[in-house]
Structure formats: structure tokens, C-alpha cells
Amino acid sequence: MRYIAVEWLWYRFPDRYEINDSLPVKIYSEINELGEEIRKIEFFLNGKVGFASSEISYCEVEQTETELSDQVIPELDVIDESGGTTDFVIGITKEYFEQIWQVIVDTIKK
Template sequence: MEYLKCEWIHDDADEPILIYSEMDDERYEVRKIEFYRDGRYGYAYEDVEVGGVGVGLGEVPVPTIEEIAEDEFGHFVPMLISKDEFEEVWKDTVSNKNP
């Protein structure tokens, strides 16, 4: 498994500004949490999608950090994180609250 935190810099209130993804060995998302500028959030795992706008798991493998960072407009700031960091965010967001 690999864990990604990605800041998305933009002005669209309907899109997330921070995305956490847990990916399998082929880089397909297993779990994902999205946070929005106004405090909303959404998450997805297996066949579950809660909150957010189109928060579902990606249907294609997640690009590498290098590919994400190469965005020609510089809108994405990706960072690999530890499993522990992802689990803490997941626990604080998904296990303890409802959107």
C-alpha cells in the first residue's frame, strides 16, 4: 500500500482542496478522503461513497507523485505520507463523524 496527501490549489468551491488516498500495489485507490474549503468532506471505500461531489474511488491508477507534480498549471502539491498519518486522518474523519 502507498499513501498520498495532495493539496489542490484552485478557487472552485465544488472541488476538494485536500485529498488523502490509500492505494494498492497497482496504484488503484482503496480508500479516499476529500476536504473542501467550506469545511465539508467526503470519503469513499469499497462500494461506499459519502458526502463530497463525486467522491468515488478513481477508476484508473493514481499517477505517480512526479506525474502529479508535473501538472502544467502547478495546481497540485502531492506528498507521500505514512500509513499511520493516513489512518489517523481516516479515524478522525470517517470513524468518528458523519458529513
């Protein structure tokens, strides 16, 4: 398993990008050995969240769905090569991902 965090910094460049609350600014993903995303947590600029797994899909942003990617997620070095000045990708630990997942999912389910 791999765990990654992706932060898009487009919102820091309002002269180049339209500010859009329906686009996530940070995504945490759990990825299996085949490169398939199996859990995802999305954070939006307006403070709302979404999450998805094979059992559940939830998003607080109207007219937006948080879904697992249907594409293979490449390794970090490949993502870094294709990125630009508006994104930031790092590997995170399983424990860190689990902590965020539990806080978000438990909060929403209450």
C-alpha cells in the same frame, strides 16, 4: 501500499479560477500495488468532507459524490511532472492516513 496527499491551490488564485465549494481542495488517498485507489478522503473549501472505500461512499457536499478513482494513480514523480503552480502532492505515512481516516469516519458515523 502508497499513501499520498494532494492539495489544489486554485482557490488562492480567484482572478484565474471560479471559487467552487463543490470541488475538493485536499485529497488523501490509499493506493494499492497496482496503482488503484482503495480509500479516499476529500476536504472542501467550505470545511465539508467526503470519503470513499469499496464498502462506503459519503459526501457532505450536496450534488457531489466522493468516489474512488477508476484510473490508475501514477507515482509521485509523474504527478509532479504534470502539475503546475496550482497543485501540491506529497507522500504521507500509513499511520498519518489511518489517523485522518479514523477521525473522519468515526466522527461521521456518530
